[in-house]
Amino acid sequence: MIKRFFILSSLCMVLGVSAQKSHTVVQGDNPYNIAKKYGMTVDELLKLNPKHKDGKLAIGDVLTIKSEKAATPVVTKTAPVEKVTSNTSTSSMGKIVLQPKQTIYGITKQYRISETDLRKLNPDLDSHMKIGDEITLPLASIKKYGGTQQQTVTAEKPVEKPVEKVVTTTVPAAVEGESYVIQSKDNYYRITKQFGISQQDLFALNPGLEEKGLKPGETIKIKTSNNNTHTDSVAEPANPKAKMDSGNEKSTTSTNVVAGDDYVTYTVQQGDTVFSIVNKFGVSIDELIALNPDLSHGLKTGMVLKIKKQDAAYSKKNGDALSVILMLPFGYSTNETQYRAMALDFLTGAKLAIERNARGGQKLDVKIVDSGNEASFKNSLTQINPDNTDLIIGPFFKSNVIDVLDFTKNQKIPIVAPFANTPELYNYNNLIIVETNNQTYADKIVEEVKGIYSDQKIYVVADTKKENANYIKAGLEKAVKNPNIIIVNSPADIQPDQNMMTGQSAPVIAILANDDNAAGDAFANRIIAISKEVQGVKAFSMFYSPTFEKKVDELSQASLVYLMDRKINTDGTFEKEILAAYKSKYCKTPPKYAIVGFDVVNDMLTRENKKGEIFKQMNKVQTQLATKFEFVKSKANGAYVNTGYRVIRLVP
Numbered sequence: 001m002i003k004r005f006f007i008l009s010s011l012c013m014v015l016g017v018s019a020q021k022s023h024t025v026v027q028g029d030n031p032y033n034i035a036k037k038y039g040m041t042v043d044e045l046l047k048l049n050p051k052h053k054d055g056k057l058a059i060g061d062v063l064t065i066k067s068e069k070a071a072t073p074v075v076t077k078t079a080p081v082e083k084v085t086s087n088t089s090t091s092s093m094g095k096i097v098l099q100p101k102q103t104i105y106g107i108t109k110q111y112r113i114s115e116t117d118l119r120k121l122n123p124d125l126d127s128h129m130k131i132g133d134e135i136t137l138p139l140a141s142i143k144k145y146g147g148t149q150q151q152t153v154t155a156e157k158p159v160e161k162p163v164e165k166v167v168t169t170t171v172p173a174a175v176e177g178e179s180y181v182i183q184s185k186d187n188y189y190r191i192t193k194q195f196g197i198s199q200q201d202l203f204a205l206n207p208g209l210e211e212k213g214l215k216p217g218e219t220i221k222i223k224t225s226n227n228n229t230h231t232d233s234v235a236e237p238a239n240p241k242a243k244m245d246s247g248n249e250k251s252t253t254s255t256n257v258v259a260g261d262d263y264v265t266y267t268v269q270q271g272d273t274v275f276s277i278v279n280k281f282g283v284s285i286d287e288l289i290a291l292n293p294d295l296s297h298g299l300k301t302g303m304v305l306k307i308k309k310q311d312a313a314y315s316k317k318n319g320d321a322l323s324v325i326l327m328l329p330f331g332y333s334t335n336e337t338q339y340r341a342m343a344l345d346f347l348t349g350a351k352l353a354i355e356r357n358a359r360g361g362q363k364l365d366v367k368i369v370d371s372g373n374e375a376s377f378k379n380s381l382t383q384i385n386p387d388n389t390d391l392i393i394g395p396f397f398k399s400n401v402i403d404v405l406d407f408t409k410n411q412k413i414p415i416v417a418p419f420a421n422t423p424e425l426y427n428y429n430n431l432i433i434v435e436t437n438n439q440t441y442a443d444k445i446v447e448e449v450k451g452i453y454s455d456q457k458i459y460v461v462a463d464t465k466k467e468n469a470n471y472i473k474a475g476l477e478k479a480v481k482n483p484n485i486i487i488v489n490s491p492a493d494i495q496p497d498q499n500m501m502t503g504q505s506a507p508v509i510a511i512l513a514n515d516d517n518a519a520g521d522a523f524a525n526r527i528i529a530i531s532k533e534v535q536g537v538k539a540f541s542m543f544y545s546p547t548f549e550k551k552v553d554e555l556s557q558a559s560l561v562y563l564m565d566r567k568i569n570t571d572g573t574f575e576k577e578i579l580a581a582y583k584s585k586y587c588k589t590p591p592k593y594a595i596v597g598f599d600v601v602n603d604m605l606t607r608e609n610k611k612g613e614i615f616k617q618m619n620k621v622q623t624q625l626a627t628k629f630e631f632v633k634s635k636a637n638g639a640y641v642n643t644g645y646r647v648i649r650l651v652p
Contacts, residue, residue, distance in 0.1 A: 025061040027099075027187075027213065031285075032274065036296075038065045042285040051443065053632070055275035055285075058106025093121070094139035096146075098131055099187065111141040112451075114649065131188075180222040182214050195222045198270055203298040263291060268303040277305065287636075314412055314430065316390050316612030321363040325384060326350060326601075327371040327394030327404070333379070334372045339396070342593050346418075348586055349597030350393070352578070357605045364605075371395040377403060386411045390612045393601060398422055405431060414614050418600050426634035426641065432618070433641045434600055434629070438468055440643055441542045441563050442513070446475035448561055448647075449509060452538055457497045458485045458509045461523055468513035468542060491519070491526040496534045507536030510558075512543065520545020528554040544648075556650035566595060566626035567646045578625050590625075599624035615640075 023034055031052075035045040046053050048064045057063075104125065108115050119125050121136040180191070191214075192202055203209055205221040214220075266277065274295065278285055289295050291306040316322060328343035347368070358364055369383045377400045384392070386408045395401060398420040405415055405428050412430045421435040449458070458476065462469030469487045476483050488494065491512070496505040508530070512523045524547045527539045531554070539555065541548070541562035548555060548562055569575050578598065582590045590598070603624050607617035618640050621630045628644030 021065050023063045023065050025057045025059055025063065027059055029057060029059075031055050031057065032296075034063065034065075040066055042289070046285070055273075055278075056103045056106065058103065058110055060110060061106075092139040093136050094142045095134040095136050096142060098129065098133045098135055104129065107135060107137075111137050111145045113137065113141060179219045182216050182218050182220060186214050186216070188214070191220075191222065197222065198301055201301060204300040207297050263306045263308050266305045266307050268299060268301055268305060270301050272299065272301070274299055277307075314390075314414055314613065314615055317388050321365040322605075322608055322612055323365045323367075323388055323390045324354075324605075325367050325369055325389055325392045325394075327369045327380065327392060327400075329372065329396055330370045331372060332370050334376050336373055338373075342396075345591050345593035346597035349582070349590060349594035349599070350601040352582055352585065353598045353602035353605060356581075356602065362605060362608070369394075371400060381407050384408075386413060389413055391604065391608070391614065392416065393604060394418065396420070398425065401425065401431070416600065416604055418596060421641070426638045428639050429637050430615075431639040432604070432614075432631065433634075433639055434627075436565055436642055436645050438515075438542065439471060441645065442468055442471045442475065444563060444645070444647065445472055445511060445513075445540050445542055446479050448540055449476060449511065449538075450479040453480045453509070455482060456507060456509045456538070458483065458511065459494045460485060460487045460511045460513055461491050461494070461519065462487050462489060463514040463516065463519070472511060472513055472542075491523040494526050494530065496530055496537075505534040507534050507538070509538045510540070512539075512541035512545075512562075515543040517545055517547075521547045524548060524551055524555060527558045527560065531557045548648075548650075552650055556652050558650075559652065560650045562648050564646045564648060566592075566599070567648065568595070568626045575625055595626050599627040599629075603627070603629045 023038070025034075031042050031045055035042045038045075044066065045063065046055070048066070052061065052063065104115065104118065107113070108118055118135075118137075121138075125135075180195070182191075188202065192198060197205075202220075202222070209220060268277070274285065274288070278288060287308050288305070291308065294303070295305075326347070328346060329339040330343045331337055331340050354364060354366055367383075369380050371377055371380050371394060377395070381403065384407070389408075389411075391414050392404060392408070393416040395404065395417075396419050398417075401415065401417045401420045402425070408415065408430075414430055414432060415428075416432045416434065417425065418434050421433050421437045425431055425433060460469045460472055466487065473485045473487060476485055486493075491510075494508065494510050497508050498504070499506045510523070510527055510530075512519065514520075514523075520541070520543070523539075523541065524545065527537065528551065531537045537558045539558040539560040541560065544562055544564045548560065568579075570579070579590065582588075582594065582598075586594075603622055604614065606622065607614050607620065609617060618631045621628070621644070623629070623644075628646065629642055630644035631640040632643055633639075634641050
């Protein structure tokens with residue numbers, strides 16, 4: 001039987017959560033109106049729910065709220081219209097119409113589909129995630145998991161030819177002057193599309209609509225009269241120095257500077273959201289609302305917002321070439337070889353990336369510095385001229401990274417830490433942290449277990465410190481009902497459960513929270529043995545172990561799910577090209593740290609624009625040879641931290 005690897009990528013934020021009550025997200029909810037319902041600030045809400053720190057919510061998400069301020073919210077559910085298509089495939093496909101606030105992650109979670117499968121069904125997914133776009137999904141998933149959306153799902157019987165049949169519901173044109181009577185199957189998208197207005201304008205014309213939702217029979221305004229168009233818009237003199245790149249948008253939006261020492265102004269553009277503005281300017285939502293009290297009535301196109309001034313973006317010091325320094329621990333100056341092989345491998349991959357970008361037209365001036373060991377490190381800093389350096393990649397170790405940050409604090413040079421990741425580093429706003437931390441992995445394991453949990457006993461195999469295991473246990477105790485979680489020191493302690501009624505063996509859930517290859521071997525062997533004894537065992541691992549790839553057939557019987565920071569798609573065109581180039585240059589397959597070297601350097605160089613403004617490109621999600629890079633701000637004015645990783649699923 002051919003076994004398949006399903007690889008998906010995901011993002012998690014890692015912060016503590018301390019609250020006792022919850023709110024389930026319904027259609028029309030957003031962070032602002034939820035926070036308002038419970039007497040909280042938006043920042044407080046997002047801090048209690050770090051997985052939703054980007055403000056993206058999906059229907060059914062459960063948010064933690066402050067118990068001391070909790071009130072009973074008024075919940076209004078609406079039924080968005082979905083369009084369903086049926087064809088002749090053995091597994092009938094349907095289509096949903098993308099609704100406001102729906103995201104790729106939210107769709108995979110709601111409809112129980114992996115991101116890999118979702119992308120197979122929708123090859124151009126990233127460019128088709130605008131409100132109103134159609135997303136193809138298995139018809140059975142739409143019917144089963146559509147929730148309130150299921151009310152409008154209609155399936156067509158398959159026909160002999162693969163002719164697509166679409167079932168839609170027309171909207172009654174019950175328009176009278178500037179008003180419209182809401183129909184039973186209306187949603188925001190259908191109304192805004194029919195009457196040619198933006199969702200922001202719809203909310204501006206109808207204060208409170210975003211909070212209470214659409215109620216059939218109520219009358220709303222759908223046309224702006226001539227005397228009240230953009231009443232909050234203020235014309236300001238243009239300042240060409242106050243322009244911002246719009247990230248993934250096609251055009252560049254601009255800001256207007258007013259006579260103020262502490263803030264600039266920004267004119268809201270079509271398609272802007274509060275969170276896109278917050279991300280662009282690196283401010284908190286509470287800071288934005290404090291300067292712009294009218295935001296409590298909704299965001300409107302044309303509105304002029306005051307934005308707290310931030311430090312200017314880093315740009316190249318001089319000349320056309322980007323001056324890059326690689327700090328690697330060769331140990332030649334101290335005659336130490338402990339990290340030399342690692343550094344040399346990293347350098348081979350880095351050189352491949354440098355040559356590739358230079359051939360593409362990028363002008364580079366690269367200098368390699370031997371960072372030595374921790375004791376002699378400060379001597380290596382004398383080789384760096386901070387007034388003529390644009391990017392530093394390395395050093396490898398936390399204490400050395402802090403030394404470089406202190407050394408360059410006046411110039412705010414972008415520093416890339418390939419391996420160091422601790423909360424101590426999160427306060428530096430010119431630091432880019434590549435390594436994903438363990439709590440991010442643990443959060444993903446909790447999410448995966450929650451998705452399949454049905455009252456099984458859960459075993460967590462810990463390492464000597466038990467930090468990962470305790471974190472997972474705490475997360476599961478909040479995430480599932482009636483958990484029975486046992487932390488064990490050895491995989492040998494994992495035992496099948498007993499059915500109290502029949503006395504027969506019952507399946508369990510086993511989780512490996514130990515990043516040790518020997519523990520990985522023992523875990524794999526124990527899972528295989530238990531799977532032969534009882535069906536339905538489910539296995540998860542925070543970490544990759546080489547034995548997982550060697551014993552795919554046996555471990556797939558337990559549907560093993562494990563996480564990796566790096567995984568090469570050997571069938572990919574880009575990956576084939578890089579692997580062939582490395583083998584041609586060095587006559588071997590790239591080892592682990594060569595892959596890291598290529599990925600880190602290539603990712604950073606491809607984020608640099610002609611002005612060297614790397615921090616303006618950090619919102620892009622990029623996958624290199626083996627590593628996914630998905631950076632988020634650790635705090636409003638903190639370091640950029642990579643939260644990208646791969647999920648590997650072994651399917652029976």
